[in-house]
Structure formats: C-alpha cells, structure tokens
Amino acid sequence: MKPITFRITAEQFSTLHAHLFPGxxxxxxxxxxxxxxxxxxxxxxxxxxxxxxxxxxxxxxGKFGYRMLTADFVxxxxxxxxxxxxxxxxxxxxxxxxxxxxxxxxxxxHKRGYPALIDITNGGPVxxxxxxxxxxxxxxxxRHGTAALTGMTVVGLNHRRLFPEPIPRRNxxxxxxxxxxxxxxxxxxxxxxxxxxGIIGLGGVGSLINELVARLGVGEIVAIDYDRIESSxxxxxxxSTPWDALEWLSNSRWRWLRRLAGRWSRRKVRIAERVACKxxxxxxxxxxxxxxxxxxxxxxxxxxxxxxxxxxSMQSRLVFNALVHQYLIPGIQIGSKVPxxxxxxxxxxxxxxxxxxxDSGGGCLLCNQLIVASKxxxxxxxxxxxxxxxxxxxxxxxxxxxxxxxxxxxxxxDFLFSFLGLFNASLASAGYRMHFxxxxxxxxxxxxxxxxxxxxxxxxxxxxxxxDRHSLPCKAK
Amino acid sequence: xxxxxxTAIQEIxxxxxxxxxxxxxxxxxxxxxxxxxxxxxxxxxxxSWVAFRITYQYPFADVYPHMVVPNLRRRDGKALGEAxxxxxxxWEPPSGRQPAVMVSRSSKHRDPAVETAAIKLAKxxxxxxTR
Numbered sequence: 072m073k074p075i076t077f078r079i080t081a082e083q084f085s086t087l088h089a090h091l092f093p094g095x096x097x098x099x100x101x102x103x104x105x106x107x108x109x110x111x112x113x114x115x116x117x118x119x120x121x122x123x124x125x126x127x128x129x130x131x132x133g134k135f136g137y138r139m140l141t142a143d144f145v146x147x148x149x150x151x152x153x154x155x156x157x158x159x160x161x162x163x164x165x166x167x168x169x170x171x172x173x174x175x176x177x178x179x180x181h182k183r184g185y186p187a188l189i190d191i192t193n194g195g196p197v198x199x200x201x202x203x204x205x206x207x208x209x210x211x212x213x214r215h216g217t218a219a220l221t222g223m224t225v226v227g228l229n230h231r232r233l234f235p236e237p238i239p240r241r242n243x244x245x246x247x248x249x250x251x252x253x254x255x256x257x258x259x260x261x262x263x264x265x266x267x268x269g270i271i272g273l274g275g276v277g278s279l280i281n282e283l284v285a286r287l288g289v290g291e292i293v294a295i296d297y298d299r300i301e302s303s304x305x306x307x308x309x310x311s312t313p314w315d316a317l318e319w320l321s322n323s324r325w326r327w328l329r330r331l332a333g334r335w336s337r338r339k340v341r342i343a344e345r346v347a348c349k350x351x352x353x354x355x356x357x358x359x360x361x362x363x364x365x366x367x368x369x370x371x372x373x374x375x376x377x378x379x380x381x382x383x384s385m386q387s388r389l390v391f392n393a394l395v396h397q398y399l400i401p402g403i404q405i406g407s408k409v410p411x412x413x414x415x416x417x418x419x420x421x422x423x424x425x426x427x428x429x430d431s432g433g434g435c436l437l438c439n440q441l442i443v444a445s446k447x448x449x450x451x452x453x454x455x456x457x458x459x460x461x462x463x464x465x466x467x468x469x470x471x472x473x474x475x476x477x478x479x480x481x482x483x484x485d486f487l488f489s490f491l492g493l494f495n496a497s498l499a500s501a502g503y504r505m506h507f508x509x510x511x512x513x514x515x516x517x518x519x520x521x522x523x524x525x526x527x528x529x530x531x532x533x534x535x536x537x538x539d540r541h542s543l544p545c546k547a548k
Numbered sequence: 549x550x551x552x553x554x555t556a557i558q559e560i561x562x563x564x565x566x567x568x569x570x571x572x573x574x575x576x577x578x579x580x581x582x583x584x585x586x587x588x589x590x591x592x593x594x595x596s597w598v599a600f601r602i603t604y605q606y607p608f609a610d611v612y613p614h615m616v617v618p619n620l621r622r623r624d625g626k627a628l629g630e631a632x633x634x635x636x637x638x639w640e641p642p643s644g645r646q647p648a649v650m651v652s653r654s655s656k657h658r659d660p661a662v663e664t665a666a667i668k669l670a671k672x673x674x675x676x677x678t679r
Contacts, residue, residue, distance in 0.1 A: 364605075389608050437608070437660070444610035445654035451577070451603035459636060523661040525607070532661065544605045547550055547576025 074221035081227025091164040100130040106538035119536035171203035208235035272382030275307030283483035285347035366545040378402030409469035422478040435527035550576040579641035615648035
C-alpha cells in the first residue's frame with residue numbers, strides 16, 4: 072500500500088503544537104482542513120487551515136472518552152470542508168514523546184462519526200490525527216475503508232518529519248556517501264535516498280543542480296526540458312560533448328545539415344540523465360523532454376519533495392510558484408543576469424537564488440512582482456503573433472558557467488540544509504539572495520506578501536494547499 | 549476551455565450585455581470578440597467590435613492587446629495617437645484573419661485577484677473614449 076502522509080507548513084505546525092502542548096499535560100483538540108494530492112507514489116494531505124478548538128467551549132468533557140469536540144464545532148468545520156472541497160481531520164494530543172497511537176475509545180469514536188462525516192463533506196476523505204511531542208499517528212477514512220497515516224512533513228526553512236514511532240535505521244550507508252553522512256547521519260542519507268526532486272530547465276543552471284543533487288544521493292529526479300543541446304550551450308551544460316551537439320553537422324557550411332543538427336542533437340534531459348546515472352547508479356531518473364506548462368508534465372511534480380526552477384520563462388515561473396503553494400513543495404528559483412546596454416557595456420552582473428517556502432511571506436514569486444502578467448500573455452502567443460505585435464524578439468543573453476555555479480551551488484546547499492533540518496534554529500526566515508559578482512558580495516533581499524494572493528494567502532480564492540482540487544495554470548489537456 | 553476562462557467570459561457578458569463571438573484556442577484559452585461597443589463620438593465609426601485573447605494562464609496573464617475595426621479614425625483628422633497601431637495588425641482567431649487596429653494597453657502592477665478580463669475591457673474602453 073502506498074504511503075499516506077500529511078504536509079503542514081512550519082507556521083501552521085508551530086501554532087498547532089503550541090495549542091496541543093501548552094505545558095499543562097492536559098488533552099487539547101483542533102481540526103485540520105486539508106487539500107489532497109493523489110499519485111501512484113503517495114497520497115498526501117495538505118493542511119490549508121488549522122482550526123483550534125477552544126478548551127471548555129469547543130473541546131469539552133466527552134460522553135464516551137475524556138474529551139470531545141462539540142457538535143457545533145464539528146458542524147462548522149465540516150461545512151467549510153464541504154463548501155471548499157477540503158478534507159476534515161480531527162486532532163488531539165496524548166502524552167509521550169516519540170511514539171503515539173489511538174486509544175480503543177478513540178477508534179470507537181471514529182466508527183461512530185466518520186461514515187456520516189464522509190457524506191457531510193461531499194465524499195471526504197476524513198479522519199483523525201493524534202500527536203505526541205515528536206510523533207503523530209492517524210486514521211484516514213474513505214468510502215472504501217480506512218488506512219493508517221505513514222507520517223507528517225513539516226515544511227519550513229528546516230524540514231521536520233514525524234511518524235507514529237521512531238523509524239528503524241538502516242545499518243551503514245554506501246561508501247560513496249559515508250563522508251557526507253558524517254555531517255547529517257545515516258538517517259539523513261536515508262531521507263535523501265527517499266527524496267523526489269524536480270528540476271525545471273536543464274540548461275546552464277539546471278545541469279549543475281542535477282549533478283549536485285545526484286551526487287548527494289537523491290533517490291528520484293524528474294528533469295523537465297524540451298530543448299536540445301546546441302554548440303553555444305556546451306560551455307555551460309555539464310558533460311555535454313561535441314557529439315551530443317552534433318557539431319560535425321552544426322558546423323557544416325550547408326544550412327540543411329545545420330538544420331539537421333538542430334533537429335537531432337541530444338535532448339538536454341538525456342544528457343542530465345547520463346550525468347545523474349553516472350553519479351548515482353541507483354537514481355530513478357525521469358527525463359521529460361517537454362514543457363512544464365503541459366498539465367501532464369506539471370502533474371509529475373505534484374508529489375515531489377523539492378523543486379528547482381532553472382528556466383527563465385514567466386510561464387514556468389508561474390507553474391513553479393503554483394506547485395510550491397498548491398502542493399506545499401518548497402523550491403528554489405535560480406538564475407543569473409548580465410545586463411548589457413545598447414553600446415555593449417556590461418553592467419552590474421548578478422546571480423540570484425530565491426528560496427520559496429509555501430507560507431504567506433515565504434517568498435512567493437507572485438507577491439514579489441516576479442511574475443509579470445504582460446510577459447505571460449506575450450509568451451502564450453505564437454512567434455508570428457509576437458513578431459506582428461512588435462514585441463522584442465528573443466536575443467541571446469550573455470551567460471557563463473561560473474555565474475551559474477554561484478547560484479546553483481548555493482541553491483543545492485540550501486536544499487540540503489533545509490531538507491535535512493541543518494539550518495540554525497535561530498534562523499528566522501530565508502528570503503532571497505543576490506550575488507553581485509563585480510562587487511564579490513552576497514546581498515539578502517527581503518520578501519513581501521500580499522493578503523489576497525491567489526497562490527500563497529489563505530484567501531477563499533487562493534490555491535494554497537488545495538492540491539488536486541484546484542487547477543494548475545497549465546495548458547488544458 | 550478552462551473554467552477560469554469560462555468565468556471570465558460570463559463576467560464580460562454580464563457586465564457589457566453585448567453579443568460575444570467566442571472561439572477556443574488550443575491551450576484552454578479563448579479568442580473573444582465583443583460586438584458593437586461604443587468608442588465615443590470623436591471616432592468614425594463611433595462603435596466597433598473589440599476583440600482580445602484570454603490566454604490559458606489567466607487570471608495571472610494580462611489580457612491585451614485589444615483589437616478594433618481596421619478603418620478607425622478620428623473625426624478631427626488627428627492621428628489616433630499613442631498605443632494605437634494599425635500597420636500590419638490583424639485579429640486572428642482560428643476561423644480566420646481579419647485586419648484590425650491594435651490598442652496596446654498592458655497593465656503595470658496588475659493584481660490577478662482583482663483585474664478581470666471584464667474590468668480590463670472597461671478600462672480599455674474608458675481609455676479610448678477619453679483620448
């Protein structure tokens with residue numbers, strides 16, 4: 072049976088945890104409203120809203136057990152689920168630290184209440200979670216039966232994972248990884264081996280990210296890029312060869328032979344696959360020579376654990392930002408720019424690394440004006456339409472591998488530290504970072520958030536944590 | 549057609565009460581032509597169809613440019629002015645190409661939670677009428 076997991080943002084978890092464990096040793100309750108993401112790999116519930124039950128008013132002495140949610144509180148929460156196509160999960164806490172489970176009284180109460188709640192919420196799923204300080208167990212109810220929760224991921228600057236009981240550790244890890252495992256332990260290496268990472272764009276930046284995450288021992292990589300390698304890319308794309316670019320054709324004096332090179336040269340995702348498999352023969356690599364704006368392609372990322380955006384179109388930025396917030400998958404956008412004026416003078420060269428966490432204030436690209444509406448519209452036009460409407464034609468942008476390497480190594484390192492919880496706990500927020508190469512300086516950039524953002528806010532129209540029950544900004548099938 | 553685009557078209561219908569010619573694009577967006585809208589007495593003709601494309605990434609994508617009748621001119625003989633482009637412009641839905649004057653008004657700092665295709669059409673019409 073595939074795993075059933077929850078994803079919750081660090082901010083939501085902190086609010087919930089403080090409510091459940093205020094230090095009085097007593098039992099407290101809440102309800103989580105969640106979206107859902109179902110793939111072959113995993114069923115994920117995505118916490119959209121945490122409703123805290125007020126002691127004595129919403130959470131009262133029980134008829135069968137110690138405490139219970141009042142009928143009115145349950146009715147309000149379940150009605151909201153029905154209206155907003157969300158799933159209902161009741162939450163309470165038990166004592167203990169690293170292990171937790173339901174009592175017999177808890178399980179009986181599920182049998183009494185959840186078949187009806189499935190109907191009330193228009194089909195569910197519904198269920199319950201029980202927390203200890205460092206553990207969570209759950210029972211999920213659908214029309215087809217019940218299933219146990221595998222675990223919960225707290226998505227934040229430092230990821231945190233909770234399970235019903237401590238997960239068994241494998242003894243030893245491959246010699247390839249033993250030096251890095253000295254930093255984050257065998258359990259960290261195990262998390263990397265179980266991770267699925269999506270890379271959008273396998274050009275100068277993405278090919279570096281691909282090699283770095285493969286060498287870290289990430290277990291599954293989804294690489295998306297429809298482009299083929301050209302000679303002019305080879306100085307930046309890792310491991311690309313003259314043969315990949317069919318340079319014996321592309322350097323020909325005959326135009327028709329050069330055209331054949333453009334049509335038959337190797338896909339960038341295939342080069343990335345070769346690199347990743349050499350670095351880590353156990354990697355499960357999915358090479359998708361396609362566009363992330365295609366719905367079927369974007370859906371391949373819905374169950375990823377981390378995303379890297381290494382493509383420079385507005386359309387791909389929008390899809391990336393939607394995936395981050397709709398499916399609670401953190402990601403990093405990486406790029407570099409060499410401004411050149413009309414006289415050919417090179418301006419203030421910079422690399423940028425934008426960590427985007429699925430929180431309001433987590434660096435949403437929409438809130439920070441990094442997704443330009445007019446560019447989205449222009450990119451949707453055909454080349455002929457674009458030319459007729461007098462938009463600027465695509466010009467080759469200056470680029471160099473060393474600049475790409477600055478952003479990509481910082482991004483891959485931030486992924487590692489975030490995913491394995493290695494950042495200092497005192498580090499409050501991530502924000503964006505820019506490196507000005509000519510000044511040899513990294514600069515932090517504060518991020519903004521909009522209250523009504525359609526991606527990251529909790530506003531009724533936002534896609535935040537809705538998962539499969541909200542459309543992605545992709546081309547229709 | 550994507551649900552967001554259908555909603556946008558219904559909002560235009562509700563707001564303007566005019567006849568609409570709708571054609572789907574291949575990606576889930578739509579080509580929309582709103583018929584017989586008033587441009588203002590300073591123009592000849594003073595009414596026109598206004599056509600525009602709502603692309604599949606709406607409401608995040610801007611709705612622009614807008615196209616109007618190809619023979620549009622000012623009654624005072626002056627040039628149509630900034631943002632009007634007539635050379636080699638056409639409205640090109642799947643059903644065929646039609647010459648047009650393009651009105652290119654992109655929205656700066658557009659809020660996708662607020663600016664609908666109907667609001668954008670109202671803004672563009674207002675802009676044309678006050679030239």
